[in-house]
Amino acid sequence: MSKPAIVGGIIIAALTGGAIAAFAVAWWPTIEAIEPPAPKSFDPALVKRGRDLAAIGNCSDCHTTPGGQAFAGGLPVPTPFGAVYSSNITPDPETGIGRWSEAAFQRAMRRGVDRGGHHLYPTFPYDHFTNVTDEDDRALYAFLMTRSPVRAPDHPNDLSFPFNHRFVVAGWKLLFLKGGTYKADSTQSVEWNRGAYLVDGLAHCGACHTPRNALGAEKASAAFSGADVDNWHAYAINAQSHSPTPWTAEALFHYLRYGWDADHGVARGPMAEVTANLSSVPESDVRAIAFYMASVFGAPSRGEAKPPSVQPVAADTPGASIYQAACATCHESNRPLPYSGINLRLSTALSAPDPRNAANVILSGIRPVSGEQSPIMPGFANSMTDEQIAALLTYLRGRFSKEPAWAGVEQVVRDARRSETVSLQTSSGDK
Amino acid sequence: MTTLKVNGHDHEIDADPDTPLLYVLRDELKLNAAKFGCGLGQCGACTVIVDGKAVLSCVTPLLLLKGKEVTTLEGLGTVEKPAPIQRAFMEEQAAQCGYCIAGMMMRAQALLQRNPKPTDAQIRSELQTNLCRCGTHMRILRAVHRAAHLMDTAELTTQGGNQ
Numbered sequence: 001m002s003k004p005a006i007v008g009g010i011i012i013a014a015l016t017g018g019a020i021a022a023f024a025v026a027w028w029p030t031i032e033a034i035e036p037p038a039p040k041s042f043d044p045a046l047v048k049r050g051r052d053l054a055a056i057g058n059c060s061d062c063h064t065t066p067g068g069q070a071f072a073g074g075l076p077v078p079t080p081f082g083a084v085y086s087s088n089i090t091p092d093p094e095t096g097i098g099r100w101s102e103a104a105f106q107r108a109m110r111r112g113v114d115r116g117g118h119h120l121y122p123t124f125p126y127d128h129f130t131n132v133t134d135e136d137d138r139a140l141y142a143f144l145m146t147r148s149p150v151r152a153p154d155h156p157n158d159l160s161f162p163f164n165h166r167f168v169v170a171g172w173k174l175l176f177l178k179g180g181t182y183k184a185d186s187t188q189s190v191e192w193n194r195g196a197y198l199v200d201g202l203a204h205c206g207a208c209h210t211p212r213n214a215l216g217a218e219k220a221s222a223a224f225s226g227a228d229v230d231n232w233h234a235y236a237i238n239a240q241s242h243s244p245t246p247w248t249a250e251a252l253f254h255y256l257r258y259g260w261d262a263d264h265g266v267a268r269g270p271m272a273e274v275t276a277n278l279s280s281v282p283e284s285d286v287r288a289i290a291f292y293m294a295s296v297f298g299a300p301s302r303g304e305a306k307p308p309s310v311q312p313v314a315a316d317t318p319g320a321s322i323y324q325a326a327c328a329t330c331h332e333s334n335r336p337l338p339y340s341g342i343n344l345r346l347s348t349a350l351s352a353p354d355p356r357n358a359a360n361v362i363l364s365g366i367r368p369v370s371g372e373q374s375p376i377m378p379g380f381a382n383s384m385t386d387e388q389i390a391a392l393l394t395y396l397r398g399r400f401s402k403e404p405a406w407a408g409v410e411q412v413v414r415d416a417r418r419s420e421t422v423s424l425q426t427s428s429g430d431k
Numbered sequence: 432m433t434t435l436k437v438n439g440h441d442h443e444i445d446a447d448p449d450t451p452l453l454y455v456l457r458d459e460l461k462l463n464a465a466k467f468g469c470g471l472g473q474c475g476a477c478t479v480i481v482d483g484k485a486v487l488s489c490v491t492p493l494l495l496l497k498g499k500e501v502t503t504l505e506g507l508g509t510v511e512k513p514a515p516i517q518r519a520f521m522e523e524q525a526a527q528c529g530y531c532i533a534g535m536m537m538r539a540q541a542l543l544q545r546n547p548k549p550t551d552a553q554i555r556s557e558l559q560t561n562l563c564r565c566g567t568h569m570r571i572l573r574a575v576h577r578a579a580h581l582m583d584t585a586e587l588t589t590q591g592g593n594q
Contacts, residue, residue: 067552318494321448321449321492321494322492322494322495324449325448325449325450325451325492325494325495326490326491326492326495329470329471329490330471330472365472367559367560368559368560370559376473377472378471378472378473378487378490378560380490382481382484382485382486383481383486383487383490383491383495384495388495
């Protein structure tokens with residue numbers, strides 16, 4: 001045998017071995033299709049528990065398009081690698097999960113694999129859902145399998161190479177998916193453990209609030225330290241919080257349960273959907289989440305040591321005039337929240353690392369919730385130019401926050417206006 | 432003095448720059464179509480069009496309007512020659528007390544200028560910020576569709592406002 005042939009043989013052997021190893025990790029068997037179970041075969045109490053758990057898991061948020069049918073999927077979820085479209089999780093036999101057994105459902109929750117053995121992209125947060133107990137998976141399954149089936153074929157994803165190949169996900173899982181359900185911390189109370197179980201599991205708070213690495217996995221070393229999601233900044237919800245008033249368990253409970261808190265203001269953007277869901281689940285679960293998160297916030301590390309405002313605030317700047325004329329009417333009315341504007345000294349948005357959230361709110365306002373009493377703020381996209389909003393933001397930062405001035409405000413406003421236009425076109429119940 | 436362009440005419444306004452546009456329209460220019468409802472930008476009764484877009488005039492101070500063009504309902508049509516949007520609201524009898532209607536028409540007008548054939552859902556979404564206490568919502572919805580149809584009809588292109 002010649003030398004190149006030997007080398008070639010070794011390479012082929014190595015490649016084959018590698019491929020077999022990769023295959024062993026990447027390959028999952030199909031779980032046999034079942035006859036769609038009759039809705040009546042599920043215990044109503046289990047279905048009800050599943051309903052509450054699905055609300056805590058915020059499932060409908062990604063698996064429903066605005067104005068679309070519940071859980072029928074089709075929502076594009078933007079990622080740095082392209083858009084992943086959520087799947088249909090109604091019990092439609094052909095296009096949904098109607099033929100999935102409970103075992104197939106649980107495997108998807110724990111391992112991120114569909115019934116046919118295909119890897120699911122981690123936009124479906126199975127890195128959190130692996131924590132969910134068997135009983136809770138059973139309840140979720142019962143709830144989803146008793147929804148109205150909707151015929152809605154999956155929308156193809158819009159991912160760039162190589163991420164459009166699902167086997168890449170197998171490698172991701174090797175690196176980032178830790179198996180096993182939630183392990184209780186025996187040194188902590190039952191309520192704390194309940195909260196931790198929900199926060200790290202089904203509620204998947206870290207999916208938005210924890211920054212991700214270059215491969216799109218949550219940075220374990222920076223849990224809850226804030227990240228950018230859907231054109232919003234999901235604030236740091238640990239000791240690095242920028243909230244001018246430290247969060248307490250009581251304030252967290254009120255905010256999560258009712259969507260606002262007198263010392264922190266109103267939930268908006270993607271968080272408004274989360275708090276809307278938490279308004280209808282067992283109060284004890286929301287209290288547990290609040291109790292646990294209060295311990296995650298801990299004592300504020302930024303606290304009183306904030307640097308003084310770096311720039312004196314002149315009262316005759318364009319931003320000051322706009323604030324006095326357009327904002328102060330509501331924001332200095334001293335009427336109680338949530339129907340009045342918050343005193344902006346309490347605003348986390350104005351103390352945040354960048355002006356993105358504040359720009360979003362000025363542009364779009366806060367839309368009222370259909371058919372409910374809810375907070376409302378008019379948007380100013382049509383009456384203020386980017387330059388005027390930037391001047392306003394700069395003034396607000398100087399006057400109401402102890403943090404140093406923002407840089408590049410006008411660019412942020414331009415970007416926010418661009419995405420605001422897009423989100424208003426694709427949302428608000430347009431069908 | 433501030434120069435303000437309303438319905439195609441320049442006006443010299445002697446008011447503080449922080450005066451809401453609504454007060455200027457009603458008190459200085461005697462254009463009374465836009466109504467004072469809540470004064471907080473929450474009801475939509477004060478809606479006018481600025482540079483083609485619906486704006487809440489009660490929370491829009493004069494100082495934001497430099498170089499911009501304001502259109503009020505008076506600028507769309509007259510009693511003798513109502514604009515398509517006004518004709519449509521009359522023909523559908525969309526007003527009961529009528530207080531919200533000028534704002535409704537202005538926001539609908541801005542929508543139709545941008546999207547000549549809106550769906551029901553798009554109209555509902557657009558007019559969500561305009562409140563009607565009387566409950567003529569279904570008629571308002573029909574009126575906006577009718578206006579879209581009227582604007583599309585050739586004979587009306589010479590009538591009314593800036594269509």
